[in-house]
Amino acid sequence: MTSSPSLGELRELLREFVNEPRAKKLPNNTPNMEGLWALLIDNRLGNLLCENDQLFARQTAYKQAIWSVNAPALSTIFLLAPRFEENFIPYIFIKGPLMLHELYDDYFFRGATDVDVLVASRDFFRADTVLTEAGFTLEPGCESAYWRIFLGEQHYSPPTEELTTVDLHKYVRHPSGRAAQSMEKFLARTLRQSIGGNSAAVPTQINLALLLVMYLLKGIMKYESVGYFLLDLAILLTRMEEEALRQLIVEAEEQRLTIALCLSLRAVRMIAPLSPMLEEELKRRRSTFVSEEDLFRQLVLPGQARNWPRLKTIIKTCDHANDLFQALAWEVGRKIAQRAYHARWF
Amino acid sequence: MGMSDQPDIASQDIFLETLVVSEHAIASEFGNGVSIMNLETSAYYRLEGVAWFVWLELTQGHIFDDRPIFEGLSADIQDAYRVSADVSRRDVGSVLRDLLRAGLITVRGR
Secondary structure, eight states: OOOHHHHHHHHHHHHHHHHSOSOBOOOTTOTTHHHHHHHHHHTTOGGGBOOOTTTHHHHHHHHHHHHHHHHHHHHHHHHHHHHHHHTTOOEEEESHHHHHHHHHSOTTSSOOOSEEEEEOGGGHHHHHHHHHHTTOEEOTTTTSHIIIIIIOEEEEEOSSTTSOOEEEEOOOEETTEEOHHHHHHHHHSEEEEEETTEEEEEEOHHHHHHHHHHHHHHHHHTTOOOHHHHHHHHHHHHHSOHHHHHHHHHHHHHTTOHHHHHHHHHHHTTTSOOOHHHHHHHHHTOOOSSOHHHHHHHHHOGGGSOOOOHHHHHHHHOSSHHHHHHHHHHHHHHHHHHHHHHTTOO | OOGGGSOOTTTSOOOGGGEEEOTTEEEEEETTEEEEEETTTTEEEEEEHHHHHHHHHHHTTOOOTTSOHHHHHHHHHHHHHTOOHHHHHHHHHHHHHHHHHTTSEEETTO
């Protein structure tokens, strides 16, 4: 069991990193170094620490592992971005090394095991063609209706080991159910990030913040350690101008993600101060169904946090009663479809 | 790319501002070296020791007091590794040629 000091130390490290985004030096005789390292690794935050005598071999292995997955991811992005554009397919690369470079100026800040790309539903088939013509092959099982309709994603294996798996998405998934309309907004405005003389489309700051909110919520519901997404959101929010933050609040409301945003902001507040505007928003949407300490523990140490029943989480994070009905219907449908898929009905 | 396409690092006065890291080169430092990938060719390289030293000097904007880069690097290697001028010149020449051949650095204007 990870001790409370490790949790406190992690929180302090995260705070320091948000304040000054540079790897932190810990003395070699830091107590409970092993517990802290384990917690960092679980939360994909190993690069928060400078190289350290006690951990050097493991840090080297950690960075080597990141290199071995992120380098093929970058090659894959470099290959595919121009091909989507040649075929006039609007797309964005989400998560992955491009996001890491944007937030941390480091493509290798943490591992990205595959390349996630979002396209519109109407372009899904054409994007599939682009990938197969580039030599990627659809993984077995993905062709099922369950994957295509309910999950809205397809996984493609690379043709060579210099490339990596591509996850093609057509939904931006609110954990309470897909949000088809809002997905279009993620593609309507994008940023360009240069990579090796080409450029690739990535989400705007506002859309990236909303995606991170959804990733955090998904992490809670799946009992996964997502301290890395918490740090991502904290770093992003410190960079956003007041007008962008104002727009973020507006967009969250339009996409029915206000409660989810406020939950995420409360978590961010554990490691970084919020702007007065965001604090004001939190005051307006007062939520007490979980304390911030419990929320932080849930995000970084879910195995030792209290139980968050999935349905209760959905209910507590839906903005409107209409969404709640849709969310519950989707959840029931998803469970039925999942069982049918595993029973090979389709 | 044939050897005749490569500039003669030792004989020409190539200065730091003309020797640039390729836009296709993406690097990550860990362990006692740096791993670099060439996005265009999908080739991977690992630099350690003298090669890493040279890469750091090239990428961190080290100033060589108006000396040609080859001379500047050779002098720095000589100091850092306490080797003879001949050894340092040979090693630096070898590293720079390899980096050029791999497309990780280019001479501006070529």
